[in-house]
Amino acid sequence: MTETTKTSADQTPDQPSASQFRRSWFKLKRNKVALIGGLLIFLYILTALLAPVLFPGNPSAPNLIMALETPSLKHPLGTDELGRSILGRIIYGSRVSLLIAIGAVSVGLIIGIPLGLISGYYGGKIDFILQRITDIMLAFPGFLLALGLVAVLGVGLKNAMVSVGIGMIPLYIRLVRGCTLSVREEVYVEAAKATGTRDTVILLRHILPNVMVPITVQTSLMMGMGILFAAGLGFLGIGVQPPTPEWGTMLSSGRSYLFHAPHVATFPGIAIFLAVLGFNLLGDGLRDALDPRFKL
Amino acid sequence: MNDQMKPLLAIKDLHTRFHTLDGVVNAVDGVDFEVYRGETLGLVGESGCGKSVTALSILQLLRCPPAEIQGSIFFEDIDLLDLDREGIRKIRGNTISMIFQEPMTSLNPVLTIGEQISEAVRLHEGMTRQEAWRWTVNMLQMVQIPGPRARAREYPHKLSGGMRQRAMIAMALSCNPQLLLADEPTTALDVTIQAQIMNLMVGLKEEFRTAIVLITHDLGIIAEMASRVVVMYAGKVVEEAPIKELFKDPRHPYTQGLLGSIPVIGRKAQTGRRLQEIPGIVPNPLDMPVGCRFHPRCHKAMDVCKKEEPPMVLLGEHRRVNCWLEADCEGKE
Numbered sequence: 001m002t003e004t005t006k007t008s009a010d011q012t013p014d015q016p017s018a019s020q021f022r023r024s025w026f027k028l029k030r031n032k033v034a035l036i037g038g039l040l041i042f043l044y045i046l047t048a049l050l051a052p053v054l055f056p057g058n059p060s061a062p063n064l065i066m067a068l069e070t071p072s073l074k075h076p077l078g079t080d081e082l083g084r085s086i087l088g089r090i091i092y093g094s095r096v097s098l099l100i101a102i103g104a105v106s107v108g109l110i111i112g113i114p115l116g117l118i119s120g121y122y123g124g125k126i127d128f129i130l131q132r133i134t135d136i137m138l139a140f141p142g143f144l145l146a147l148g149l150v151a152v153l154g155v156g157l158k159n160a161m162v163s164v165g166i167g168m169i170p171l172y173i174r175l176v177r178g179c180t181l182s183v184r185e186e187v188y189v190e191a192a193k194a195t196g197t198r199d200t201v202i203l204l205r206h207i208l209p210n211v212m213v214p215i216t217v218q219t220s221l222m223m224g225m226g227i228l229f230a231a232g233l234g235f236l237g238i239g240v241q242p243p244t245p246e247w248g249t250m251l252s253s254g255r256s257y258l259f260h261a262p263h264v265a266t267f268p269g270i271a272i273f274l275a276v277l278g279f280n281l282l283g284d285g286l287r288d289a290l291d292p293r294f295k296l
Numbered sequence: 297m298n299d300q301m302k303p304l305l306a307i308k309d310l311h312t313r314f315h316t317l318d319g320v321v322n323a324v325d326g327v328d329f330e331v332y333r334g335e336t337l338g339l340v341g342e343s344g345c346g347k348s349v350t351a352l353s354i355l356q357l358l359r360c361p362p363a364e365i366q367g368s369i370f371f372e373d374i375d376l377l378d379l380d381r382e383g384i385r386k387i388r389g390n391t392i393s394m395i396f397q398e399p400m401t402s403l404n405p406v407l408t409i410g411e412q413i414s415e416a417v418r419l420h421e422g423m424t425r426q427e428a429w430r431w432t433v434n435m436l437q438m439v440q441i442p443g444p445r446a447r448a449r450e451y452p453h454k455l456s457g458g459m460r461q462r463a464m465i466a467m468a469l470s471c472n473p474q475l476l477l478a479d480e481p482t483t484a485l486d487v488t489i490q491a492q493i494m495n496l497m498v499g500l501k502e503e504f505r506t507a508i509v510l511i512t513h514d515l516g517i518i519a520e521m522a523s524r525v526v527v528m529y530a531g532k533v534v535e536e537a538p539i540k541e542l543f544k545d546p547r548h549p550y551t552q553g554l555l556g557s558i559p560v561i562g563r564k565a566q567t568g569r570r571l572q573e574i575p576g577i578v579p580n581p582l583d584m585p586v587g588c589r590f591h592p593r594c595h596k597a598m599d600v601c602k603k604e605e606p607p608m609v610l611l612g613e614h615r616r617v618n619c620w621l622e623a624d625c626e627g628k629e
Binding site: 188189191196197201209 | 355357359385386387388389390393394396398401402403404405406407412415416419420464467468
């Protein structure tokens with residue numbers, strides 16, 4: 001918190017925040033399934049960051065002589081219909097899907113959390129209006145909503161982020177509102193009010209930290225959803241446009257050669273599967289690890 | 297002495313209603329009492345008689361709607377009910393603060409004790425972080441928390457119930473309030489800790505000259521702490537008396553019942569009498585009895601009690617009772 005606390009806290013051997021964190025970390029470490037999830041995400045993020053190192057060439061440069069090669073030493077995962085290395089395109093494609101997922105989740109978090117807090121804390125008319133808007137948004141299947149928004153906004157990386165992100169907003173609003181409703185009735189919130197604390201401070205310092213656990217879990221699951229939606233948009237040809245390597249687009253173009261060159265569609269599919277699986281496993285593991293705080 | 301004459305807090309004809317789906321609940325129905333500087337006023341009654349709601353009404357901590365507060369609550373010369381949100385926020389924790397019943401849940405689990413206390417000080421006294429932190433450690437020392445420097449950096453789950461209540465008291469007193477509303481501050485604690493907390497509050501009261509409204513159903517605590525007592529029943533004040541007179545000569549049958557229901561060790565052996573109870577339960581707030589609200593449970597109930605509400609009979613300075621029995625006596629004399 002303050003500088004004084006920081007310096008003096010360093011002198012204290014047992015730091016409560018660390019011990020709480022350590023307890024959750026310990027529980028997470030024992031959960032093998034969650035660890036696998038964490039490992040997958042780690043590799044995924046590493047791949048995205050180190051793409052130029054892992055694949056020095058240009059993943060989009062066509063080489064028609066090499067078209068639809070099966071996996072070999074030179075091209076470990078084979079080549080696509082334009083002779084481009086599938087491994088290279090998967091490595092570079094991880095950047096796009098990760099960017100879209102992070103961008104979309106950020107849109108969801110930045111807009112969803114404040115609205116959820118306000119809706120749950122103040123109640124009344126604001127809550128009613130926000131919840132009816134949320135109802136309307138939730139009435140659309142999430143992917144259809146993203147699809148419609150892309151149709152309005154146009155194709156491209158930024159628009160894909162925003163479209164998928166807007167679909168996440170109502171999910172965050174609902175989650176945060178529900179948790180806020182229970183936390184706002186806690187005696188410590190009343191006690192904070194009784195000491196004259198401002199509403200904004202109550203919301204940000206007293207309520208938000210107490211709803212962070214479900215938000216963290218949800219965010220992990222939302223990342224998986226973001227990757228899936230990014231691939232879905234790409235598959236339909238309205239996500240990131242070729243020649244930029246993108247997993248969904250790769251899947252879609254490989255579809256035509258499914259019978260005589262199945263590797264073209266299979267490997268991007270596996271990449272999508274592993275990335276989404278990683279976030280879902282980690283999300284479940286986080287929920288278990290943070291469980292005692294969950295009911296607070 | 298001049299201070300003593302003018303009440304610090306004067307509640308006049310306070311009505312707090314809750315609009316529920318089943319109807320309107322009059323939780324506080326025409327309560328009035330005064331609190332003077334530096335005194336401890338006991339507010340006594342069974343669960344659900346409106347004591348806590350009265351305290352929450354003073355600081356306007358009730359959600360409106362469904363709650364609706366009417367009447368006037370004068371703090372010095374300001375009617376708290378006339379203040380806007382910002383006005384009442386500046387009063388809360390600064391000149392009037394409150395201690396809650398549940399020490400286990402009244403501290404935020406994700407903030408350290410020190411952060412929570414220094415927050416209040418910084419808010420009202422405009423101290424810097426470092427000043428506030430020093431002040432907080434002082435306050436923790438004042439409420440006799442051992443190793444306050446280390447405790448301030450700990451999270452609430454590391455402290456016992458008694459410690460947490462001390463921390464709450466430190467938080468409530470951190471801005472030197474003129475009035476402290478203590479809503480059953482020791483109910484959740486065991487008896488030895490109760491005594492410590494009570495002694496602490498008495499000591500701090502004398503040091504800071506803070507007036508205390510002590511809300512409790514424990515007459516033992518009242519006997520030790522309070523100088524004057526207001527007895528509430530079903531949202532109304534039924535009796536008010538200085539502490540000694542109340543214990544010596546309770547006038548309202550309800551007060552008599554309350555005093556009779558205090559267990560005395562060895563009473564049965566000596567007198568053969570069992571512990572007395574007040575028959576029945578608190579009336580349903582949606583369906584209050586006509587006339588005196590206590591009459592269905594009163595063994596002295598007369599015909600008039602069932603028909604008309606009893607008058608408030610003044611028996612002296614700070615001595616009043618809301619009962620037909622006393623009204624009759626006055627008429628006879």
